[in-house]
Amino acid sequence: MELVKVENLTKVYDKKKQALNHLNLEIGRGKIIGLLGPNGSGKTTLIKTLTGLLQPSEGAVYINGQKPGPETKARVSYLPERTYLSPAKRVSEVIEFFADFYEDFRTERAKEMLNSLGIDEKAKIKTLSKGTREKVQLILVMSRDADLFILDEPIAGVDPAARDYIIKTIITNYNENATVLLSTHLITDIENILDEVIFIKDGNLVMQSTVEEIREKEGKSVDAYFREVFAC
């Protein structure tokens, strides 16, 4: 069974703006997949539908054969493009929170990563810089042994050094039976770690292919091919 199945997925906002248009795709296990497309192409809408934060207008999504619900949420580790941690909590409290709710959360792994970055567990989230908050969130998300990691723009808005750290964290912490689905438009930075790419534009699937296929067939890097496909 495929890990993720998207069937005829349509999302319309306010009865007029179509964000996803009868989208169909399947995602297998053990891969790092780039969800690529220009701004407003429907990447975040697709991700939020997979995580259950948005309800489809039509069609359905399945993770491990189930529609989004408590069972799928227990197996999906999600990094949104915004800070979802309460500013009033301490880092240690957030770790305790994750450990309480996610059986697959590895507290030791999280603590090791925090230590390696010199982040004080007693610090309150509101006292951390934006970049450090993002790192804390990434650490929390990648400290799970989930089936599916969904990372929405994990490297947008961070400096190159932090970008390298994030990419390293993703590669080091995901296990080979899990799949990482990450959306971005900064392709050059992540191209080397991707197994597959999904191109979407205006809510439609443009293509789904392995990185190798693109390089072989098109004779181009994913970044160059992306620029060609989405040329304005």
Added chain:
Amino acid sequence: MLKKLMKHEWKSIGKIPVIMLIVLFVSTIIAGLTFAYPVWESETLTGVEFLIVFVWMLYYGILMGISVGLSIYLAAHFYKSMYTDEGYLTHTLPVTPGQLLISKWLPMTGWLFIMSIAMILAILLFAFMAVMFIRPDGLTTMQLISDIKEVFAELGTVFGEQGGVGFFLSILLMVVVSGFSGSMMVIGSVTLGQLVSKHKILGSVGAYFAINSIVTTVSMLAMLPMMISMAGEEIVSPFDILTPTYTMMSVVMLVVIAVLFFVSELVMKKKLNLD
């Protein structure tokens, strides 16, 4: 999971109400101590007298502020944790919408009860301090306490004779149920407000007033047949009217709780769309 949700919710909402409790009792003691100075014997309102009156007004303001402030704080906390950025974490936890609702509803109601009881105790403390300072000479504390006991004993006798036990129970039921329904109305309003595509907070406020109006109308309609049937009967005591009225109001509020819970759960299951 519900137990864990409740544990974190208690921890998360507790800080501000605890500060409110401390402010409540400290301000009560300060306001009560003002009775040590016999302001009522002064003919002018200057200097210390003016300050004392100011303290009383401030105390009244604090009581009102805490009462309204707690409700606003709890509503804002619910909104923030469910439907803003923090909602991205809340709604991706491996729990059902029903569990989420209960975990928010019970601590919210708990704090409303705790604060109501604290308010009553604070006012009693304030009154007790006033009586202690302005009591006539020769009245000892023991005598004062025994007088208060006597008043309650007399009240008990009156209530016992005229169906007051039923009345007392109906009030108790109404107070308890209204605490639960009050918080559920906040939860229901905020959740229904999310169905509005823009201006969700305004939508929530609108939903609150709409729900309130519907509840008031339904309560009146529900009590109408009872009132009509009572019109021809001989009324022996006011409890004959008040007891069934309060009981009926409790029943209406229980229905409100059930409906709002069901609707909120449905919205979270089928219509959740976090921006």
